[in-house]
Amino acid sequence: MSEKESPVARTVLQQCLRASLMVKPAEEGSEAEYVQIDRGMVIYICFFKGATDEILPKMGHESSSGKIVSILDLPGSLLIVPQATLGGKAKGKAMQYHNNINKEDGLRLYEAFVALCEKELEAKENVVIKHGTYGNRQVLKLDTNGPYTHMMEF
Template identity: 55%
Template sequence: MTSAQPNGRILLQQCLSAKLMVQPATEDEEAKYVTINRGLIVYVCFLQGANMEIVEKMAKAALNTRLSDAKNGKLVSVLDLPGDVLIIPQATLGGNLKGKVMQYHRNINKEEGENLYRAFVDLCRKTVQGQEKSKDCDVKAGTYGNRQVFSTDTNGPFTHLIEF
């Protein structure tokens, strides 16, 4: 039996390349970035009630949904492409509009969210590394709980929201 409210959301977007700041610059160090080539950007948000079962469903959907154009014109998953994956924690996906203001009352608490996010990233990495086609592909991840500067090149936004 599923609840009326979702427990997690992912937003999937194909990309030609992407760059995400994972650590801002300080007086002593330059900012640090992760980059990917052609592949998939996965924005992740965990809501109240999320658990490892939801994490597994979200990871499976993210990696297996057919969104990328193959050379033959058919849509394939990032695993079949094969392509890189950039995972970005995105708490704002948990927002609901009330009047003119966004509210985030259904978001999971930060500690639980960070644990589920790490589990999601680990599961995606293991899945990609376990695929023969994807052995040279990278899975990169953003920093949970921080603002992150982001840029991407796409051949069309082709963005999809999936709720769990």
């Protein structure tokens, strides 16, 4: 992406010792449902207008000591969290999300990204892949592994 191009996606990558994400709130007669991983990485993901399937393979990478590495090379499990608020821009005292992708295309890209990660990591032993629910409010509990957080734009 050149300096003049606007990003079409943003991710925040954060190492964790443990993470738990509510994917379905409690209802009358049923408890809330959670997905959980132990040591690994949480990937928060947001798509902007103009995002296409072509961007997906590039999104599962992070910088490590100045070198880009794939999530395939990292130890641990993966929790993928849809995070539309990563697309916010401050305007006065409020946040606006005008550059975010529409919900239908965002859901399709999110599901495709999750499927790509599952396919790429299925052969790795002791790797768990969990993901949140696109478009729903979610509650996250996270034990970080140091202040190790990276933002990437694509």
